[in-house]
Amino acid sequence: MRDMPKILLGLLIFVLLALFPVIYNAVTADAGTPPDLVIETQNVPGKSDCVIPGEEMRTKHMDMLMEWRNDVVRLDDRYYHDDHGRTFEKSLTNTCLDCHSNKDTFCDRCHTYMEVDPYCWDCHVIPQELEGGTR
Amino acid sequence: MRLGFALIAVLVLIAIPYFGAGMGLGMLFGVIIPYLALAIFILGFVVKVMGWASLPVPFRITTTTGQAKSLPWVKRDPLESPYNGWETFWRMFTEIVFFRSLFRNTKAELKEGRVVQGSTKFLWAAGLVFHYSFLVIILRHVNYFVTPTPEFVTWLQFVDGFFQIGLPILYLTDIFFVLGVGYLFLRRVGISQMRYLSLASDYFPLFLLLAIGLTGMGMRYLWKVDIVGVKELAVGLFSFNPVVPAGVGPLFFTHLFLVSFLIAYFPFSKLMHMGGAFLTPTRNMPNNTRAERHVNPWDYDVKVHTYEEYEDEFRPVMKAAGLPLDRDPDGAAKPEDANG
Numbered sequence: 001m002r003d004m005p006k007i008l009l010g011l012l013i014f015v016l017l018a019l020f021p022v023i024y025n026a027v028t029a030d031a032g033t034p035p036d037l038v039i040e041t042q043n044v045p046g047k048s049d050c051v052i053p054g055e056e057m058r059t060k061h062m063d064m065l066m067e068w069r070n071d072v073v074r075l076d077d078r079y080y081h082d083d084h085g086r087t088f089e090k091s092l093t094n095t096c097l098d099c100h101s102n103k104d105t106f107c108d109r110c111h112t113y114m115e116v117d118p119y120c121w122d123c124h125v126i127p128q129e130l131e132g133g134t135r
Numbered sequence: 136m137r138l139g140f141a142l143i144a145v146l147v148l149i150a151i152p153y154f155g156a157g158m159g160l161g162m163l164f165g166v167i168i169p170y171l172a173l174a175i176f177i178l179g180f181v182v183k184v185m186g187w188a189s190l191p192v193p194f195r196i197t198t199t200t201g202q203a204k205s206l207p208w209v210k211r212d213p214l215e216s217p218y219n220g221w222e223t224f225w226r227m228f229t230e231i232v233f234f235r236s237l238f239r240n241t242k243a244e245l246k247e248g249r250v251v252q253g254s255t256k257f258l259w260a261a262g263l264v265f266h267y268s269f270l271v272i273i274l275r276h277v278n279y280f281v282t283p284t285p286e287f288v289t290w291l292q293f294v295d296g297f298f299q300i301g302l303p304i305l306y307l308t309d310i311f312f313v314l315g316v317g318y319l320f321l322r323r324v325g326i327s328q329m330r331y332l333s334l335a336s337d338y339f340p341l342f343l344l345l346a347i348g349l350t351g352m353g354m355r356y357l358w359k360v361d362i363v364g365v366k367e368l369a370v371g372l373f374s375f376n377p378v379v380p381a382g383v384g385p386l387f388f389t390h391l392f393l394v395s396f397l398i399a400y401f402p403f404s405k406l407m408h409m410g411g412a413f414l415t416p417t418r419n420m421p422n423n424t425r426a427e428r429h430v431n432p433w434d435y436d437v438k439v440h441t442y443e444e445y446e447d448e449f450r451p452v453m454k455a456a457g458l459p460l461d462r463d464p465d466g467a468a469k470p471e472d473a474n475g
Contacts, residue, residue: 003188004188007184007185007188007414010184010413011181011184011185014180014181014184014410015177015181018173018176018177018180019177020277021277021280021281021373022373022374022375024280024281024285024373025280025281025282025370025373025374026374028281028282028283055382058361058363059359059360059361059362060359062302062303063302063359065302066301066302110363113282113363113366114278114362114363114366115278115284115288115289115292117289117292117293119299
């Protein structure tokens with residue numbers, strides 16, 4: 001009983017920590033409403049579909065990019081043949097970014113939302129920045 | 136048997152959401168059960184701690200393994216036998232942060248026919264590895280609960296994935312978590328005395344934690360789920376605006392259900408040592424009984440019948456029987472015996 005104030009203080013800290021996400025979301029303005037993750041992809045003449053269907057690409061693109069990188073850098077295997085007889089160059093800059101040139105809306109929206117920091121751009125040049133001459 | 140029971144229980148807990156979530160029960164597994172579990176966790180935790188807090192601990196029952204404060208020239212151990220609040224604070228701090236008491240763990244072995252006591256640090260090391268990995272994993276998960284992501288999560292992710300192994304980058308704490316839980320389990324089955332002591336309620340949390348870790352790692356490294364949908368669901372939960380996005384998959388619902396079960400089970404299980412560690416009366420009190428008198432404030436007012444009252448009641452009879460009396464037959468007290 002003598003220790004009741006201390007115990008209540010401890011419990012208060014516990015409850016506040018347990019409810020931290022609730023409090024944080026209540027304080028921040030954009031919480032609760034999922035961000036607009038609409039992805040605008042530039043239409044390039046002659047190219048309609050992505051290398052693999054978008055549904056799969058959403059969860060597997062990092063695996064594919066990793067595989068491509070290893071193939072190209074370590075095996076000098078530069079071309080990807082899909083089931084429909086199409087051939088793509090295994091290149092982030094030349095294949096992926098050819099259509100998805102809008103990195104800030106295409107790549108970054110989800111990555112920012114998920115707090116993912118891909119190290120693609122440690123080496124690769126970001127297209128707009130190249131055109132703007134900022135690099 | 137006890138191990139088998141715990142294993143079957145966890146397998147059932149995995150099967151329920153894995154097959155249930157596919158039957159259009161996303162709302163149940165994604166919203167209702169997590170909310171219920173969170174409520175049970177917080178309320179159950181508070182009720183449990185308040186129950187402990189209401190128990191009287193009138194005296195200092197500190198367990199000590201060191202020399203108490205004595206004469207000035209006697210070397211004393213302030214951490215093992217704390218004398219004041221400050222020393223007790225450091226004793227508790229080292230216990231909670233470094234698991235100090237586990238560091239003293241010993242094991243007895245027969246060597247050449249003699250019992251030998253030796254130090255064994257494996258429990259302490261595995262305990263530390265497991266608890267801190269779990270803490271980092273929980274803190275990293277704040278990423279899914281809130282938006283925008285707090286700075287500390289970014290730092291944890293950076294440090295945790297420092298070696299940039301694979302893609303998605305391997306978090307070292309994921310490996311340490313599984314190794315830690317794995318050792319705590321192997322310890323129970325590998326050491327015969329531990330196996331004898333272990334109950335289903337000892338195996339069950341280990342299996343549950345392992346299942347949570349493996350489903351989580353499975354989603355990250357092997358069978359990818361729509362992570363944006365997962366975050367939408369979790370942020371929705373924590374901002375009381377629940378949504379169940381399509382395509383988050385049964386593996387995620389299994390993970391979420393197991394976590395819900397863990398936190399709902401928490402207040403009723405051995406896992407409550409999280410709160411109990413702070414409220415251990417043998418460790419959170421200064422050992423100063425030689426210097427201070429501790430009076431029990433809850434002492435029950437016992438109804439007593441003193442000898443004086445007894446003699447008053449039976450004086451004529453006692454007198455008649457020739458028994459010695461403290462007072463004269465007329466009730467006048469002898470000078471030295473006044474008030475007993």
